[in-house]
Amino acid sequence: MSFLEIEDVRKSFGHNEVLKGVTLNVERHEVVCLIGASGSGKSTLLRCVNQLEQVNGGEIHIDGDTVTGAGVDLNKLRRDVGIVFQSYNLFPHMSVLENVMLAPTRVVGISKEEAKEKAMTLLTSVGMQDKSSAYPDMLSGGQQQRVAIVRALAMEPRVMLLDEITAALDPELVGDVLEIVRELAHGGLTMLLATHEMGFAREVASQVCFLDSGSICENGPPEQIFDNPTEPRTQQFLSRVVKSGRL
Amino acid sequence: MSTPDLVEVETLPAPPPSQPQRVTGVAVTALVVDVVGIALMVFAGLLLRDYNHGGIFSTIVAIILVLGSLYPLWPTIQGFRGGAKRNRLLHNDELVAARRASARGREDATIGLGYGAAAIIVAGLLLLGLTNSGAVAETFFRTDAWHQSFGEAIQAFWINIWVAVVSFVLVLIFGLILAIMRMLPGRAGAPLRLIATVYCDVFRAVPAIVTVLLVVFGLPLAFTFTQRWNPAFMGVVALTLTYSAYVAEVYRAGLASIHPSQSAAARSLGLSYAQTLRAVLVPQAVRRMVPPLMNDFISLQKDTALLSIAAIPEVLLVTKLWESKLFNLSPVTLAAVFFIVITIPQARFVDHLINRDAAKRAGG
Structure with a gap:
């Protein structure tokens, strides 16, 4: 049994069917990259995993427990499933440190001192210790995104969802953020990430998943997807990416 | 078509350089x-002096006004000079x-044009107030009536x-209760949501003056125990119901204005x-x-009238009684001045808050 099992998940917004039956398994310590054009359903799939969106069909299991449907303790589920968004979504009225400490103190209930110590350790590991008292508006996009990653990590999630976390960054800031994700991958954190950074996906992914208009078109190890894609739609997508200079 | 074909800059003739605009007109x-402003101001100054029977104070005011109306001549002359320089x-x-x-x-x-126009307006208003041997001032601004009623x-x-x-x-308390009722989720909250919505619709539709009449005259008849209440408190009840x-709408709109991504971020952390609401949405919405x-x-203060x-x-009411006693509206003008004095600083303060928020958002 896989750690994260996504089984025939369907999701519609009104009449617009965004996910048309997606099945995907993620093993423990595995890094799975979702690639595909904008609107192919990558973000929606991630948001379904931690139930920010309710699925309309299918089931999701984490560590053997069904997390979709009625009666699930969503707050407990979301403690275990961290997510980082494309637009950072830091809380603008709190300092960096308060952003990171909020969930551990309020949700887990550890003491302020303990939470602060832990937050500072994490901030130091991403080079943000000097900015702990700054407010999000004063930081660059790359710095904000590093804080957002730390904020999710502070809850010690068992799986991390990264939703195109470098898509809104200036090109020269992408590297720092990807470096952190690379370290997390080497550290053995289970991750499911949507990305447009093909080079990065090839490097860190153990499995690459090409989504096309709401269903998985092709799925396999990165060498296979990037070097010998079998599906014509995958070939077409990748050749476009190569033309735009992203691979 | 290759890219160089799209660009034909080299083959186009250079545009003629732009000419300086005319100034003299x-x-x-x-x-x-x-000149019109000065003429009107001199006339108004003379009237003002005559109206106060050549009193020293009004003469000084009249002289200052006329001198002020001369000021726009200076930039106008500069304008003429600029025009001459341009031609040279x-x-x-x-x-x-x-x-x-x-x-x-x-x-x-x-x-010069703008200041001159302002002089015309000021002089015009003065003339309006002073013509008909000072009827306007006599009607609205009689100082002896102010003295008596102040x-x-x-x-x-x-x-x-x-x-x-x-x-x-x-209002802050009752409005909050209404807002919470309007935001209750799910089917369980539906009846309470409906009640709160109907309340807000009804009391925003009924003119405040109607609510005041119904409450202040109706409550003591319908609930006899309220007969011992201070009538001013009846007014408080009526205005509270309306406002x-x-x-409640302000509270609701404030919370709704926080982007859903903030809620998503907080919920995804397990909150x-x-x-x-407490840690993320309300602190941002309050601002x-x-x-x-x-x-x-501010509206509520004015509606106390x-x-x-x-x-x-x-x-x-009190200044209206004085009005009937003196057959003169000046005491009512005094009431207006009271409202102006307390309201304008608050209005400026609100503007200051809004500007500060706008500057913050622009900076961020």
Whole structure:
């Protein structure tokens, strides 16, 4: 049994069917990259995993427990499933440190001192210790995104969802953020990430998943997807990416 | 088609350099406006002096006004000079310098025009007030009527302030209850949501003056125990009923204005709905609610004058009694001045808050 099992998940917004039956398994310590054009359903799939969106069909299991449907303790589920968004979504009225400490103190209930110590350790590991008292508006996009990653990590999630976390960054800031994700991958954190950074996906992914208009078109190890894609739609997508200079 | 074919810059003729604009026309217009302003102001000054029988104070005021109306001549003259300079430079083929001189000259002439127009308006208003041997001043601004009514008026005004403050405290509480009711989720909350929605719709539809009449005259008849209440408190009840409906909307709109991504971020960290509200949404929403709440508070202060129709001795009722006693409206103007004095600083404060928020958002 896989750690994260996504089984025939369907999701519609009104009449617009965004996910048309997606099945995907993620093993423990595995890094799975979702690639595909904008609107192919990558973000929606991630948001379904931690139930920010309710699925309309299918089931999701984490560590053997069904997390979709009625009666699930969503707050407990979301403690275990961290997510980082494309637009950072830091809380603008709190300092960096308060952003990171909020969930551990309020949700887990550890003491302020303990939470602060832990937050500072994490901030130091991403080079943000000097900015702990700054407010999000004063930081660059790359710095904000590093804080957002730390904020999710502070809850010690068992799986991390990264939703195109470098898509809104200036090109020269992408590297720092990807470096952190690379370290997390080497550290053995289970991750499911949507990305447009093909080079990065090839490097860190153990499995690459090409989504096309709401269903998985092709799925396999990165060498296979990037070097010998079998599906014509995958070939077409990748050749476009190569033309735009992203691979 | 290759890219170089799309660009034909080299084959196009160079556009002619832009010529300096004319200055004299603007300067002449400014001069005419200035002269009219001065003439009117001299006339108004003479009337003002005559109206006060050549008193020293009004003579000084009249002289200052006339001197002020002379000021626009100075930038107008600068405008003419700029125009002359432009013509000279253009004649010498110094195009760039001519354009600059023209721009300076036109700006000076426009300033002269603007100040001259303002002088005409001020002089016109003065003339309006002083013609008909001072009928306007006689009707609205009689100082002896102010003297007589001031003491009672200011005492009555305390009732207005008291009613406004007590009402607004109650409004903040009752409005919050309504807003929470309107935001209850799910099917369980549906009936309460409906009740709160109907309440807000009804009390925003009914004119405040109608609510005041119904409450102040109706409550003592319908609920006899309220007969012993201070009638001003009836007014508080009426205004609270009306303004709670508006304030509930402000609360709701304030929370709705926080981007859903903030809620998503908080919930994804495992915070419950209540924790998300308390730690993330409300602190951000409060800042956005303050300006509209202040606006409602200002409206509420002004609407305390509605209590006069219910025989509550607030400032408008008292000054109206003085009006009938003296056959002169000046005491009512005094009531207006009271409202102006307390309201304008608050309005400026709200503007300051809004500007500060706008600057913050622009900076972020």
